[in-house]
Amino acid sequence: MNMKQFPVICRHLGKSYQQGKITIPALVDINLEIHKGDFVCFSGPSGSGKTTLLNLIGGLDTPSSGEISLDAQRLDKMNKSALANLRLHKIGFVFQAYNLIPVLSAQENVEFVMQLQGLNSARRAIKARAILKEVGLEGLEKRRPGDLSGGQQQRVAVARAIVSAPSLILADEPTANLDSHTAETLMQLLHTMNEEHGITFLFSTHDKLVMDYSKRLIKLRDGRIQSDETQ
Amino acid sequence: MKLLIILAWRNLWRYPRRTSIILIAIAIGIWSMLSMSAFIRGMMEQHVNDTISNFVGHISIHAPGYRDDPVIDHSMPQPNEHLLHLLNEKVWAARVRVPAVVSSERETMGVTLLGIAPAQEQALSFIADAVTDGRYLNNVEDKGIILGRKLVERLETGLGKRVVLGSQNHSNEIVERGFRVVGIFDSKTENIETQFVFVGRHIAQKMLQMQDNISELALLSKDRNELENLLQKLRATSPDLDIQTWQTIAPLARVIVNVFEGFLFIWYFVVFIAIAFGLVNTLLMAVFERTREIGLFQALGMKPHWIVGQVLFESLFLLAIGLVVGNLMTWVTLILTAEGLDFSRYAAGYEMAGLSSLIYMVLNMSDILTANMLIIGLGLLASLYPAWRATRYVPVEAITRT
Numbered sequence: 001m002n003m004k005q006f007p008v009i010c011r012h013l014g015k016s017y018q019q020g021k022i023t024i025p026a027l028v029d030i031n032l033e034i035h036k037g038d039f040v041c042f043s044g045p046s047g048s049g050k051t052t053l054l055n056l057i058g059g060l061d062t063p064s065s066g067e068i069s070l071d072a073q074r075l076d077k078m079n080k081s082a083l084a085n086l087r088l089h090k091i092g093f094v095f096q097a098y099n100l101i102p103v104l105s106a107q108e109n110v111e112f113v114m115q116l117q118g119l120n121s122a123r124r125a126i127k128a129r130a131i132l133k134e135v136g137l138e139g140l141e142k143r144r145p146g147d148l149s150g151g152q153q154q155r156v157a158v159a160r161a162i163v164s165a166p167s168l169i170l171a172d173e174p175t176a177n178l179d180s181h182t183a184e185t186l187m188q189l190l191h192t193m194n195e196e197h198g199i200t201f202l203f204s205t206h207d208k209l210v211m212d213y214s215k216r217l218i219k220l221r222d223g224r225i226q227s228d229e230t231q
Numbered sequence: 232m233k234l235l236i237i238l239a240w241r242n243l244w245r246y247p248r249r250t251s252i253i254l255i256a257i258a259i260g261i262w263s264m265l266s267m268s269a270f271i272r273g274m275m276e277q278h279v280n281d282t283i284s285n286f287v288g289h290i291s292i293h294a295p296g297y298r299d300d301p302v303i304d305h306s307m308p309q310p311n312e313h314l315l316h317l318l319n320e321k322v323w324a325a326r327v328r329v330p331a332v333v334s335s336e337r338e339t340m341g342v343t344l345l346g347i348a349p350a351q352e353q354a355l356s357f358i359a360d361a362v363t364d365g366r367y368l369n370n371v372e373d374k375g376i377i378l379g380r381k382l383v384e385r386l387e388t389g390l391g392k393r394v395v396l397g398s399q400n401h402s403n404e405i406v407e408r409g410f411r412v413v414g415i416f417d418s419k420t421e422n423i424e425t426q427f428v429f430v431g432r433h434i435a436q437k438m439l440q441m442q443d444n445i446s447e448l449a450l451l452s453k454d455r456n457e458l459e460n461l462l463q464k465l466r467a468t469s470p471d472l473d474i475q476t477w478q479t480i481a482p483l484a485r486v487i488v489n490v491f492e493g494f495l496f497i498w499y500f501v502v503f504i505a506i507a508f509g510l511v512n513t514l515l516m517a518v519f520e521r522t523r524e525i526g527l528f529q530a531l532g533m534k535p536h537w538i539v540g541q542v543l544f545e546s547l548f549l550l551a552i553g554l555v556v557g558n559l560m561t562w563v564t565l566i567l568t569a570e571g572l573d574f575s576r577y578a579a580g581y582e583m584a585g586l587s588s589l590i591y592m593v594l595n596m597s598d599i600l601t602a603n604m605l606i607i608g609l610g611l612l613a614s615l616y617p618a619w620r621a622t623r624y625v626p627v628e629a630i631t632r633t
Binding site: 055058080081084085086087088089093095099101103104108112113115116117160 | 523524527528529532533534625
């Protein structure tokens with residue numbers, strides 16, 4: 001198996017939470033391979049484990065059992081600092097609640113990850129302005145999140161996620177707080193990014209629109225994979 | 232680094248009211264540390280200077296045994312040329328100083344007789360400027376006597392009247408001489424006015440039949456910090472004499488200085504504890520309020536030590552601004568109190584402690600540096616706890632916290 005073709009591999013992955021004396025399984029025996037350039041959507045009802053799976057793949061949480069690897073690196077074996085390094089260089093995040101840094105302007109938010117990566121300011125500025133233009137936010141570079149609409153904020157978050165060309169972008173309910181028109185525009189943008197830049201996207205969503213855009217739809221129920229269909 | 236600085240600075244002003252309150256607390260803290268330091272340092276300096284000018288000097292030279300039994304038998308010759316060479320360019324005075332009794336027609340009081348060279352004393356002790364009635368002594372041959380105001384009251388005598396001064400000579404015989412009161416001096420403390428009487432040195436030597444011998448030699452150095460060096464040189468030149476600094480001659484002054492310094496240390500500690508609680512509370516609040524944001528930083532790949540750095544920068548900015556404001560407040564306070572703080576309402580209490588009721592604030596550079604470094608250093612140390620707390624978040628929990 002060529003690991004490079006499968007940026008994400010999960011083997012017998014499990015995650016459970018302790019609530020008092022009760023153990024609640026969130027994910028049970030997940031086996032999964034994500035192809036490079038995939039546009040995958042995890043769907044399912046609330047509590048099905050889709051966000052938990054996304055968090056485990058993104059190294060934001062640690063599994064209770066099983067293995068998970070990203071670009072042939074075992075996430076379940078990494079310490080906090082190594083996980084932070086991996087997230088910094090290989091993963092982009094788009095969250096449901098935009099999650100921009102309120103004290104930084106749109107451009108500074110986009111530059112944030114590049115700054116952590118140690119890029120010089122001139123290159124950062126050029127790349128940030130270019131990507132903001134690409135997501136349709138030219139002229140709004142100096143605005144802080146509080147001065148942008150929800151859709152604009154989510155586009156800034158997308159720009160931040162893709163600007164340093166990560167292997168993988170994880171988007172948790174990216175359209176949940178957007179109106180249908182803005183959601184459509186955002187999905188078109190992400191689809192174009194996937195098509196043009198070959199970036200691998202993983203979504204978790206309830207939204208039919210996002211499911212329609214996906215190339216592969218994985219349905220989860222009670223922490224298990226119910227179906228895995230290529231569309 | 233630049234990113235951390237920008238984030239820390241902008242985060243500081245997200246909650247201007249809270250930031251302002253802690254800034255005011257830090258500023259008042261450093262102001263109180265420095266002002267109290269300047270006040271106490273002023274009292275200490277004044278007390279030490281008063282002690283030195285009350286016929287102690289920076290260094291006193293006596294014959295062996297004089298300090299235990301200050302009588303005429305423990306007198307010494309005038310300084311030899313080796314000693315004079317070392318005393319060159321220093322302010323010094325040779326004195327006769329023995330216990331005596333002074334009698335008016337109504338009262339008799341025990342006093343310390345000081346036979347002085349009036350010109351030499353002018354730069355060394357307070358007496359030349361303290362004569363408020365009558366005149367100062369003209370020279371070592373002056374036949375007049377100067378008494379303190381309180382002593383004049385107790386003797387029920389006055390300017391122009393005659394008093395009799397009595398003491399013992401080398402043969403333990405009582406020798407007496409009559410003097411006309413030519414001057415009355417005032418002092419900051421009452422016991423100085425009742426303790427000392429002043430006559431010309433040659434007249435005292437003649438009265439006590441001690442030829443040209445003296446009881447003590449006191450000197451002032453330009454720099455109080457170089458006394459130890461000078462002391463060693465003097466002792467090497469005159470090993471047969473008892474040569475001591477003011478700390479030994481006036482141990483009470485040294486004890487008071489030590490007590491004041493101990494009090495300052497306690498004050499610094501108390502103020503710092505108050506500031507530290509405010510600072511840690513503010514930073515903890517800032518960290519808790521930004522849990523989601525810190526989770527986001529972690530999710531985006533910010534390493535734990537960068538998060539610590541951001542919180543510490545925020546703390547550093549708070550401390551630095553607070554210190555600048557506090558130092559400026561202290562500077563203004565020093566300007567406003569340049570004429571001295573008048574505590575004459577409590578003069579009796581101050582006198583009991585041997586202090587003047589007019590206090591001039593004195594701020595040393597070392598006090599400024601100590602207080603500022605203490606606040607910055609310990610403040611950053613205290614900030615490590617909230618910073619450490621910030622790194623303990625699990626990203627997925629932090630980012631979903633509402």
